[in-house]
Amino acid sequence: MLTHEELLTTVHDLIDTRDQAGLIAFATEIGSSEWADILPTLDEEQIAYLIDALPGEELPDVLAELDPSHAADILMTMPQTEAADILEAMDPDDATDVIDELPDREAQQILIEMEPDEAAEIRELLAFPPDSAGGLMTPSFVAISPDLRADQAIGALRKISEEVETMYYVYVLDPEEHLLGVLSLYRIVLTRGDTPVRDLMVTDPITIMADADQETAAALLTDHNLLALPVVDHDNRLLGIITQDDIADVLEDEATEDIERLGGSQPLDVPYRRATIALLFRRRIVWLLFLFAAEAYTGTVLRHYSAEQVEVVALGWFIPLLTGTGGNIGSQVTTTLVRAMAVGEVRLRDVRWVLGKELAVGIGLGVVMAGVAFARSQLLHAGTDVGYVVAITVALICVWSATVAAVLPLLLRKLRVDPAVVSAPLITTLVDGTGLVIYFTIAKWMLNL
């Protein structure tokens, strides 16, 4: 077996040297999991060559692992019958994600070219938003009647073993497709052949509504260590299942979104490689303008204290140092706390102990930073008086930043806003101006300005 690095090097070499024969031979030997590894490292031009070079039967594996919007772009360049054949060969849930990204007219025309059964399955899946449980599910599950015996069930499974994505769980349905129970494959196997399925199944299994959020589905699967989660409608009819492999993607996407928000930008919603310059610009400019507006009052504050700055020029030297330290502590607190809330460790009711803990840490950090800041002020020959002002200010800013950064995410949760919008830049901005007010208030008072 090739290592990860060998795999990447091999396929990059084959593409860059335009070795079509080698590429075809290589493609027949690897599967969708290797494509999932390889594709994110290729640029658009390399992918275009790859699609061109590979024979039709390899394309479904490749397109299923691309970002759906990218796969849709590629299908648009092909004859519609060819696009329809490729989509038929993909799992219905993956094919649906791609068709969702096609312009409506093209999507309809390609669906008409497809086998009626497969087109009908996809039309049903298209009804659900892509980030809902229904949008994540696949309709290929294994269903049996409660009246079979275990050995009959095994016989039935043998017939369909090629068609379905996972058969570790078998779902027991009544004739109207209501979900009666679920059965793990090994319970069927490891029991006496004449036991009725009805006696073996777990009744009242964990399910999710088709219109529920995909994050809820991910949490249920993970928390309960399930291999697959049944998706039902409001009458408890089984519509499809969500499997583990779908969830890894959801978890990765959610973590990426949180990280992008914490960095002070709107989530890209597409892979970085696929993000155009215009998209990156749009996602960033909104927060930049908002933060600029929020920061603008620092100008007003500084103008207000112009006289003091002229009188004691050395006061100005420490402004970036003071605001910087406040921003750094705020960023530390808010990222740790937002993450603790995302993984369910901290809830609204915890506001008191969180605040207590962060205050205590903030005081500790403030004392140390005050000492360091005093030392620095003396190195710059700012005078002992200014040194005391800087030291006291830095201590207060540490405590103040920790407090704001600890309270704000919890407050937003209370207002039902995603706490991840409290980004590091937002906290930095909020404590910059308030920190300056603290600084000049103390300076005026201690230096008799």
Added chain:
Amino acid sequence: MLTHEELLTTVHDLIDTRDQAGLIAFATEIGSSEWADILPTLDEEQIAYLIDALPGEELPDVLAELDPSHAADILMTMPQTEAADILEAMDPDDATDVIDELPDREAQQILIEMEPDEAAEIRELLAFPPDSAGGLMTPSFVAISPDLRADQAIGALRKISEEVETMYYVYVLDPEEHLLGVLSLYRIVLTRGDTPVRDLMVTDPITIMADADQETAAALLTDHNLLALPVVDHDNRLLGIITQDDIADVLEDEATEDIERLGGSQPLDVPYRRATIALLFRRRIVWLLFLFAAEAYTGTVLRHYSAEQVEVVALGWFIPLLTGTGGNIGSQVTTTLVRAMAVGEVRLRDVRWVLGKELAVGIGLGVVMAGVAFARSQLLHAGTDVGYVVAITVALICVWSATVAAVLPLLLRKLRVDPAVVSAPLITTLVDGTGLVIYFTIAKWMLNL
């Protein structure tokens, strides 16, 4: 079934009202997945009461879902025979994690109290670091001989179905325990009973060395959609397996570490709730002091330009606005890029197109922000000349921050340092001082100072 919120409310009420009978009745009805939901929301005092109130047979489920260091603290308060009984009832991989956190003397004494077989299993597991594949694995897997027939294999499985964590995969070993192949349960079931196991198994399965990193194990399991990954020694002898449920924890921990680093602090390595004030202080002070030292030269820069600031006081009003905007753009770029590198989308060789893209976005943002900054300067009546200086500076700082933030993570990867150390606070700090130099250079030149 209770919803997530009902579950939490119920158990919090039972604990807070000290309703021991209710708590015991409740505990017998829920399993480890519910405990995994509940425990992170309880504080130490509530957990202490819970452990006290529950009968011994419920404790293994509870302790297995606590952070290992917390579980170890609780075991230390119990008689050693009781602690040994609880550990015996846990899965060996979970028990090992807990014993790893006990002081050596106590660990040895408890191991002596345990059944010799189980103690031996744990002693073997203790040899591997907790964050290696060996530290993550469980030794309870299903192994069969290649010479069995399919129906004999099913008979063998029936006997051991209670003891093992997962039996969806069956491992085929020779008498020296070398791994010959792997077989999914449904291949055994869905074939003719007289087929030899040797003909059914997949030879050359995906494996991982016991001393490999746990992140590599997580990537293999996820990329290849495996339910379990066999862990082998250097002679290809099967030591244990890593299952999906272990991986969700690894992925969550790794994302948490990255987020904490990006926020400008060293990773806590324990849940936020378990982090003491002293630990939070230690993890944060290191970066704060480093960032303070890095920011300190802004004081030198400002002192150097004291004359200019006295001559044109209005220049000072825009310092936080300029450094703030530079820091915000840097934070946006670096978080997006570090994440794209973490999920494998951006590699070293991509430095050119990353830089090209980020430069283009930076120029676009710079133009817009220059317009806004000019408008703001006129609102503050800073004069048109100062307005031009501020506008040109903000445009240059946008481009400069984007460049530094795009290059630095890739440079660190090249130096084999984790790019996640390029936190939002670090980028902010780096562009603060350089931004000031740009500002005063332009001011001196345009205002003839």
